[in-house]
Amino acid sequence: xxxxxxxxxxxxxxxxxxxxxxxxxxxxxxxxxxxxxxxxxxxxxxxxxxxxxxxxxxxxxxxxxxxxxxxxxxxxxxxxxxxxxxxxxxxxxxxxxxxxxxxxxxxxxxxxxxxxxxxxxxxxxxxxxxxxxxxxxxxxxxxxxxxxxxxxxxxxxxxxxxxxxxxxxxxxxxxxxxxxxxxxxxxxxxxxxxxxxxxxxxxxxxxxxxxxxxxxxxxxxxxxxxxxxxxxxxxxxxxxxxxxxxxxxxxxxxxxxxxxxxxxxxxxxxxxxxxxxxxxxxxxxxxxxxxxxxxxxxxxxxxxxxxxxxxxxxxxx
Ligand code: TXA
Ligand code: MG
Numbered sequence: 001x002x003x004x005x006x007x008x009x010x011x012x013x014x015x016x017x018x019x020x021x022x023x024x025x026x027x028x029x030x031x032x033x034x035x036x037x038x039x040x041x042x043x044x045x046x047x048x049x050x051x052x053x054x055x056x057x058x059x060x061x062x063x064x065x066x067x068x069x070x071x072x073x074x075x076x077x078x079x080x081x082x083x084x085x086x087x088x089x090x091x092x093x094x095x096x097x098x099x100x101x102x103x104x105x106x107x108x109x110x111x112x113x114x115x116x117x118x119x120x121x122x123x124x125x126x127x128x129x130x131x132x133x134x135x136x137x138x139x140x141x142x143x144x145x146x147x148x149x150x151x152x153x154x155x156x157x158x159x160x161x162x163x164x165x166x167x168x169x170x171x172x173x174x175x176x177x178x179x180x181x182x183x184x185x186x187x188x189x190x191x192x193x194x195x196x197x198x199x200x201x202x203x204x205x206x207x208x209x210x211x212x213x214x215x216x217x218x219x220x221x222x223x224x225x226x227x228x229x230x231x232x233x234x235x236x237x238x239x240x241x242x243x244x245x246x247x248x249x250x251x252x253x254x255x256x257x258x259x260x261x262x263x264x265x266x267x268x269x270x271x272x273x274x275x276x277x278x279x280x281x282x283x284x285x286x287x288x289x290x291x292x293x294x295x296x297x298x299x300x301x302x303x304x305x306x307x308x309x310x311x312x313x314x315x316x317x
Contacts, residue, residue: 004164
């Protein structure tokens with residue numbers, strides 16, 4: 001087994017301050033929440049967020065939850081609604097995540113919501129999580145701190161075993177009390193249960209005074225155009241372009257002349273960090289075709305190619 005290179009931080013003021021400093025410089029810090037350990041990065045830092053996907057080794061970009069210490073900071077990034085207020089008053093801080101429309105001027109990295117115009121936000125109850133988030137001051141994007149396909153970690157040891165060489169630090173705050181990920185509720189047009197969890201539909205419905213639609217993942221994924229559908233550019237997308245056609249918007253990778261370059265140095269973390277932003281920027285130029293250089297299919301390149309091939313797929317209706 002590889003020895004871990006992660007700094008183990010104590011659950012003290014000094015440990016929380018150190019965690020916040022690492023986050024501020026673009027590092028990855030695993031920290032406990034009341035549900036499971038999260039793999040945290042500064043949600044506004046494209047490159048740090050790209051490092052989360054790289055560390056987890058997921059073959060696609062699943063959108064991430066952003067964690068905050070206080071509701072005031074959180075509300076700057078989303079379009080707040082009366083139903084959000086009701087649920088927040090009743091269940092926060094705690095194991096409930098709300099998916100809301102993202103404020104158009106929010107500085108949160110587009111990679112956090114994988115190009116969606118919505119944002120999943122939560123205010124955790126765990127004292128160590130709150131202390132780190134307070135010391136940091138902004139939003140921290142954090143999926144469960146495990147490699148893709150492994151079980152969610154509820155102790156610092158689990159994180160070290162799974163990601164010890166891929167995180168900068170692990171804050172050791174003991175065991176997570178809940179051990180089950182947060183309940184996720186979408187509040188876009190009507191309330192929808194997106195992931196069941198400890199806070200059940202009955203309790204949520206009693207608070208809102210109406211039932212929630214249930215949308216499980218498989219269904220959501222098979223319903224493009226719905227909540228889980230990802231940003232598709234208006235322009236057509238042409239993949240693996242080794243030369244450019246006249247009039248094309250050119251999204252390059254490596255040493256090529258182009259309009260925007262995902263990474264001149266062929267760094268896949270940098271390419272992932274730029275991906276959604278650059279697709280949006282080229283699409284805003286309202287051309288017919290966005291042509292994209294070939295991207296290697298290893299490491300983060302798998303997730304980047306997955307995203308690009310969805311963008312290039314024929315459109316419905
Ligand atoms: O308890 C938890 O929620 C833990 C701790 C660390 O906070 N986090 C967690 O994150 O479980 P993760 O990445 O393993 O799961 C996030 C879920 C994914 O299923 C993702 O699809 C969904 O949240 N999600 C995130 N943003 C979304 C969005 N904008 N719209 C719909 N679903 C979203
Ligand atoms: Mg997970």
